Amino acid sequence: MNTHDNRIPVYLLTGYLGSGKTSLLKAWLGQDAFKDAALVINELGEVGLDNQLLRGATESAALVASACVCCTGLPGLAEALEDLFWARLERRMPRFPNLVIETTGLAEPGPVAEALRSSDLLKERYRLAGVITCLSASTADAVLQQHAEARAQLAGADVSR
Secondary structure, eight states: OOOOOOSEEEEEEEESTTSSHHHHHHHHHTSGGGTTOEEEEEOSSSSOHHHHHHHTTOSSOEEEEESOTTTTOHHHHHHHHHHHHHHHHTTSSOOOSOEEEEOOTTOOHHHHHHHHHHOHHHHHHEEEEEEEEEOOTTTHHHHHHHOHHHHHHHHTOSEEO
8 A cells, every 4th residue: 555645735825914925935935845836826916916026036936826716716726726737747837846825815724725625636636735824923913803814814724924
């Protein structure tokens, strides 16, 4: 019996607006474990700022920016992950050892994690390796008191930073 899990690990990076998700991700991309990671960046605005901030952080990462699929279009997320898998398999993009999904500041991690479990292809090819939630130390108390999304993000975390 093969006990090694060959599925692509997925790290879900979440946190309320301004919590430092993009800064943390940029730091991760400088580490060997994430230098070839595929990235799914989800943003609410029409101009992809996070995508632009990360563009210079890594040469090999695949940036997939789209409207807020984490909040409103989980089929869009599933489609993006399926497209990434096929592009990797067909060598239309470099092989990536892992995948990071950076959610919008308003996304709850539960539906995103469920999307990974609801598609047979995604279940077979990807595994949720961790949910990491960012909180700004200077605003954490106020944000958690005022915003249900921030509380859901923290509750869904495997790791808070």
